[in-house]
Amino acid sequence: MKTTLKEIADVIRSKNAGPYELTFDIIFKTQEDFEAACAKKIINEEVMAGLYRIPVSDVINIIEFKPAKAIKATIVRPMASGELGETDVYGAQQHAPLVDLEVTL
Template sequence: MGKPIIEYAEVIRSKNAGPYELTFDIIFKDRKIYERVKENKLINKNLISRLYGIEKDQISSIIFFEPARAVKITIVRPLSAGAPGERDVYGAQQHVPLLSIEI
């Protein structure tokens, strides 16, 4: 069993990436853990698909950004921002499933 990602990340957040996509950022505290996550492909489409209950084709991208020790995940929004029934126009509360990741 690993440790919760929150022990290794300084920032875990979500936000709009336009009206039809959400983006998630995980910024790691140190380079060593960032490299471990990246090299072992610990954050991948299978994981994000499972955490968010979406198909893999709804994941636009998973990008590792070396200078910031970060991974950026972009997914298609289930409902466009502001659509009837949509509950988080800014996308700021959608990162919670990422907190269950263990490293």
């Protein structure tokens, strides 16, 4: 089934994980969609690197957390929080590329 992440997730959000990292939470609507997403590794290092135009080595981790039907991904921030020229001090607006990500379950 081809869909977008926003169709199968209740929550897609981003936030700081310290001044040098961003973390993304994807909380799925159903256990079935969560399990399919995990099985197919729809959120992986290459996907995150491509969406955020960073090297794969800047993807710190991707964690599947079954009790919450969630996937958490953490990346190195392209600019430190509050650095001159940085436009999202809290990292709260960085999830947008994930919203329309097309996935196949």
